[in-house]
Each structure stands twice: as structure tokens, then as C-alpha cells.
Amino acid sequence: SSPAPAPRVCVVGSGPAGFYTAQHILKHHGGALVDIYEKLPVPFGLVRFGVAPDHPEVKNVINTFTQTAHSERCAYYGNVTVGRDVTVPELQRAYHAVVLSYGAEDNRVLGIPGENLPGVYSARAFVGWYNGLPENRDLKPDLSCDTALILGHGNVALDIARILLSPLQLLRKTDITDSSLAALACSKVKRVWLVGRRGPLQVAFTIKELREMINLPGARAVLDPADFTGLESAVKDAPRPRKRLTELMMKTALEKPVEMQAGAAAPREWGLKFQRSPLEVLPSADGSRARGVRLALTRLEGSGDSAKAVPTGDEEELECGLVLSSIGYRSLPLDPAVPFDSQRGVIPNSSGRVEGVPGLYCSGWVKRGPTGVIITTMNDSFDTAQSVLEDLQGGVLDASPFREGFGLVESILRSRGVRPVSFSDWQKIDAAEVARGKAAGKPREKIVDPAEMLAAAPA
Ligand code: FAD
Structure with missing residues (x-):
């Protein structure tokens, strides 16, 4: 018999929750393919945009995330706003499992x-x-x-x-x-x-x-x-x-x-x-x-x-x-297809399984509310990843129907005029920032305009 097809998982958001969920799935499932979608051209969520600039040691987790992104079974697509450029039902058609880790973007x-x-x-x-x-x-x-x-x-x-x-x-x-x-x-x-x-x-x-x-x-x-x-x-x-x-x-x-x-x-x-x-x-x-x-x-x-x-x-x-x-x-609802508890500002779930929607998961601040440090977020993302793995192994998630993954999403994005940014594109932006910071003795001078970010990684 032919080998079981590789399950395709996508993760929405490239902060600690997104990367730790991807890392755990890749590590414990030898065949799974994981795509990470991020709204901004640049990755890492609050590690880049929250953690204080005078706490560089906290940002070392970026090295681990970069390793994950370099896995042959992992891909990063920045500059894609889920809920606007591509909907959650569209992602569900393209992937066997969808993990929402889009953080808390409001206050x-x-x-x-x-x-x-x-x-x-x-x-x-x-x-x-x-x-x-x-x-x-x-x-x-x-x-x-x-x-x-x-x-x-x-x-x-x-x-x-x-x-x-x-x-x-x-x-x-x-x-x-x-x-x-x-x-x-x-x-x-x-x-x-x-x-x-x-x-x-x-x-x-x-x-x-x-x-x-x-x-x-x-x-x-x-x-x-x-x-x-x-x-x-x-x-x-x-x-x-x-x-x-x-x-x-x-x-x-x-x-x-x-x-x-x-x-x-x-x-x-x-x-x-x-x-x-x-x-x-x-x-x-x-x-x-x-x-x-x-x-x-x-x-x-x-x-x-x-x-x-x-x-x-x-x-x-x-x-x-x-x-x-x-x-x-405070987290915001992402898509009408996803249940949301506006009282608590979280997606209702048990161990990361979104209530009432098989194949949909959540991790990080949108799962448990906007508290806790990166380690807390790591542990709860591993917990969600474990649920995905159990559902794949236990047959709750049927990975046998073919799912096209990014192939399907790519054509949707193209039809809507959205240009995704790959991880190697990000590395060009990263290099441009590091070069800009050098003269001033700074680790980097961040590019703050998304159009300029895209220009630093020409298509
Ligand atoms: P986030 O890090 O917010 O990541 C969510 C990602 O999803 C973002 O990249 C966002 O752009 C993306 N996204 C949002 N909407 C969409 C969409 N529609 N489509 C696609 N992508 C989307 N912890 C520490 O351990 N040490 C610290 O020093 C520390 N300092 C902090 C300082 C501040 C100001 C804050 C707010 C938090 C700090 N934390 C710190 C906590 C830590 O940042 C969080 O625990 C962690 O970032 C939560 O991870 P997350 O992935 O759930 O959310």
C-alpha cells in the first residue's frame, strides 16, 4: 500500500505561539508539513514588537524560531492577513489542520x-x-x-x-x-x-x-x-x-x-x-x-x-x-467561521481544540488570554501541538484526503493581488536592518514602513 500522505498543517501568526506550535509538530511528526502565515512582512510577533529594546537576551528565542523556519517541512508566508486576504474556511479547504495563534492585537x-x-x-x-x-x-x-x-x-x-x-x-x-x-x-x-x-x-x-x-x-x-x-x-x-x-x-x-x-x-x-x-x-x-x-x-x-x-x-x-x-x-475575533468568547477575549477551546470545529486549533494569547511570558506561551503551544498530533494519530483528523496546502492559497492570494513574503525575503529585510544599524552601533535599525520592508525584499 502507498504510504500515508503527509498531513498539511497551517499556523496563523508567527509570534512565539505560532513558532512553538510548528516546532513541536515538526519534531514529533516525521512527515507533517507546516506553513506559517503572518500578517506583517516580518516575523516573530511580540518578540520583535513587544519585548523591550533593552532586553536583547529575551529575543534570543528568534534563533530557535529561525531554525524551525529553515526546516524543509516548514514554510513562512508573511504579508498575508488571515480573515482578509484569505479566510479561515479557505485555509480549512487547503489544510488538514489549522492552528490560530494570532495573539492579542487590541487593548x-x-x-x-x-x-x-x-x-x-x-x-x-x-x-x-x-x-x-x-x-x-x-x-x-x-x-x-x-x-x-x-x-x-x-x-x-x-x-x-x-x-x-x-x-x-x-x-x-x-x-x-x-x-x-x-x-x-x-x-x-x-x-x-x-x-x-x-x-x-x-x-x-x-x-x-x-x-x-x-x-x-x-x-x-x-x-x-x-x-x-x-x-x-x-x-x-x-x-x-x-x-x-x-x-x-x-x-x-x-x-x-x-x-x-x-x-x-x-x-x-x-x-x-x-x-x-x-x-x-x-x-x-x-x-x-x-x-x-x-x-x-x-x-x-x-x-x-x-x-x-x-x-x-x-x-x-x-x-x-x-x-x-x-x-x-485584548484579542479580537478573526473570522465569522471561528467561535469567539468576547467576554473573555479568547477562542473557546479545550487543550487547544477549538470548541465545535474539528480540525481547528488555537494557541498562545488568543487561546488563554493575554498574560504570561514567552515560556508560558511555549508550554501552552506544545499542549496544542500535542492535541494536533493525537488527533492525527488517533484518526480524529483524517489526513488521507489530498490537501493542496499553499498551492491553493497561492492562487487565492494572487487573485486578490497579495504578494506573500517568504522566509528568505525576511532574511533580506533582516540584513537591510542590520546594515542600517551598524553605523550607529545598534543591532539593527528597524524598517517601520511595510512598503519599505517589501522594497528591501524585491520579488
Ligand atoms: P504574538 O507574539 O502577539 O504573535 C501573534 C502574531 O500573529 C503577530 O506576529 C501578529 O502580527 C500575527 N497576526 C495577528 N493577526 C493576524 C492575522 N489576521 N493574520 C495573520 N497573522 C496575524 N515575555 C517574556 O518572556 N519576556 C519579556 O520581556 C516580555 N516582554 C513583553 C513586553 C510586552 C510589551 C508584551 C505585550 C509582552 C511581553 N512578553 C514578554 C510576553 C510575550 O510577548 C507573549 O507571551 C507572547 O508574545 C505571546 O505570543 P503569541 O504568539 O500568542 O502572540
Whole structure:
């Protein structure tokens, strides 16, 4: 009898979820063919457009992804927006299995008056701006004020605070875009408040990011010892990471600044403000921009991770010219053919199998919600890949009917005037970026205009 035909799998999205899912399927199924589709010409999702420019070591996962892309059984097609250039039902006709790993491309909104005033930005847009995400390249955030307020107590909030307060020479040798570096060079921001609805025991950032802030040259931490009263006993039985994190905040709050001599004060400062929930972004007198935020003071009901912030009735105003809301990313529905839980912002699934649609899978942030680091995303992508493999092996997924794979998609794309970008095209773009960065001593100077990306990889 003839050998079983190779199953064709496609993956939508080339972030960590897409690449780790592909990697696991290729490794554990000797015949499977995997095609990765990506909306942008350039791959790697938030590894390129989210991870902070001064964390180059985090981006080393790109080497592993590149190895996967070089597999003979793997192909990459960038510049293809699934849901627009090709639909999910069309992919289902071309492949035995379709894995959706398109991440979380939107942000949660505050839902308060003044949120749309000039001077207010989502963390997603701000991060996209300094990382060269095409849609945010013209953000031009106004950095002419001295105080910024970040709403949120997660790692993204700390990334932004660090970028705002870092000495320029620390950023100059990173892959931060040239135009954002120029804007930061003129920035007047010297104070950053990070505001959260709950208390020190509920912060969502990790110790590495906190330590980086504490050790940031030229910036002083302003933490109020009163915020930590009584926490020593509360944290005694907490899991070790939470305990160490809280202890570091307490130690910092109690430390006397070392250099108290005149003139030695740090020119910049940052601090954590707890148990404050935003009520309104306040407009300047002429209504033209943000001048501060009105906050509701809260008390906590319950304890630990599940503690709820309840308004006490007291309010406070904080002056600031820049407001960054870092309260979370959000996935969007992709295609009417794919079920979507808009309440939770995820595709309903069990172990990555999309509910009610055999042959359709999901992984990464669109599967479990927009939290967790790359390792978390890796584990959940392996879990999804395992489901695909089990379904192939157990016959749930019938791989015997011939599926054309990219051959079919290619003709669809051609009829719609879409030019896919291959992985070797990406390597030309990559080389162009590296060459551009060389003169300035940067690992790369990112191309931020999709048309220019395409021009760097001529067809
Ligand atoms: P993504 O990385 O967002 O990838 C999704 C991909 O799908 C993107 O390339 C997108 O362009 C593509 N796509 C979207 N729509 C379509 C479509 N319609 N058709 C085709 N393709 C599409 N983790 C760490 O471990 N260390 C860090 O330092 C770190 N820093 C972070 C900083 C920020 C600001 C953020 C937001 C996250 C950070 N993370 C970090 C977390 C990490 O980035 C995520 O865990 C991970 O990227 C999620 O992977 P994903 O593949 O689900 O989503």
C-alpha cells in the first residue's frame, strides 16, 4: 500500500505561539508539513514588537524560531492577513489542520471620561511606537511634561517606565527606533507614577523587572513605607516569588537614599501608588489635553490574588501631562467561521481544540488570554501541538484526503493581488536592518514602513 500522505498543517501568526506550535509538530511528526502565515512582512510577533529594546537576551528565542523556519517541512508566508486576504474556511479547504495563534492585537479600554484626550495613550500603542510597529510609527507621543502616570502594575508598565527614565546612552545601543530615540532625547519627563487599583501583594510585575527599575542609573525610587505596614506577616506564607518581590519593595521603601548631599539628588524619580482606581482623565483649562487623573481611593476586600478593590468614597487628583494605560491587551475575533468568547477575549477551546470545529486549533494569547511570558506561551503551544498530533494519530483528523496546502492559497492570494513574503525575503529585510544599524552601533535599525520592508525584499 502507498504510504500515508503527509498531513498539511497551517499556523496563523508567527509570534512565539505560532513558532512553538510548528516546532513541536515538526519534531514529533516525521512527515507533517507546516506553513506559517503572518500578517506583517516580518516575523516573530511580540518578540520583535513587544519585548523591550533593552532586553536583547529575551529575543534570543528568534534563533530557535529561525531554525524551525529553515526546516524543509516548514514554510513562512508573511504579508498575508488571515480573515482578509484569505479566510479561515479557505485555509480549512487547503489544510488538514489549522492552528490560530494570532495573539492579542487590541487593548482593553479604561472606559472613563477623558480617555481620548491628547496626552493619553495605550501601553500597546506606546510600546508599538518605540519598537517600530508599523501601525504606531507615527504616534509621536507628547513628552513635553515633567510627570507621566502609568495605569497598571504589570511588566509592561515597568518596561514603559524604564524606557521613559533610562539614560539615553543605555538605549542608544539597542534596537529602539531612531525616531523614538530622538523623541526621548528631547523628553522632559522626569517623574513616573505607576498606579494600581490593588495593593503591593497584588502587583503583577516580576522581581527582575522591579530590580531593574530600582537599579536604574539616575533615577530614585519613591515608595511609601506606610503602604507596606503589616505586610511582613501577610507575606510569610506566600509563595516564594511573591514573598521575595514584596520584600524587595519593602526594603526599597525603607531605605534612606544614599546620596543625600546637596546636588547629588537623582534627577529622575519613579514610584508605585497603590489602591487607586482611575475615575477621569482631567482636561487642561482650554480642554486641549490631559493635565491629570482623578482617582478613587480603594480598600481591599479579600486577600491574595483574588482581593477586590472597592472604592472608599475618597478621591485624589494627580497632576500629569502624560497618561499611559497599561491595563492589558485584548484579542479580537478573526473570522465569522471561528467561535469567539468576547467576554473573555479568547477562542473557546479545550487543550487547544477549538470548541465545535474539528480540525481547528488555537494557541498562545488568543487561546488563554493575554498574560504570561514567552515560556508560558511555549508550554501552552506544545499542549496544542500535542492535541494536533493525537488527533492525527488517533484518526480524529483524517489526513488521507489530498490537501493542496499553499498551492491553493497561492492562487487565492494572487487573485486578490497579495504578494506573500517568504522566509528568505525576511532574511533580506533582516540584513537591510542590520546594515542600517551598524553605523550607529545598534543591532539593527528597524524598517517601520511595510512598503519599505517589501522594497528591501524585491520579488
Ligand atoms: P504574538 O507574539 O502577539 O504573535 C501573534 C502574531 O500573529 C503577530 O506576529 C501578529 O502580527 C500575527 N497576526 C495577528 N493577526 C493576524 C492575522 N489576521 N493574520 C495573520 N497573522 C496575524 N515575555 C517574556 O518572556 N519576556 C519579556 O520581556 C516580555 N516582554 C513583553 C513586553 C510586552 C510589551 C508584551 C505585550 C509582552 C511581553 N512578553 C514578554 C510576553 C510575550 O510577548 C507573549 O507571551 C507572547 O508574545 C505571546 O505570543 P503569541 O504568539 O500568542 O502572540
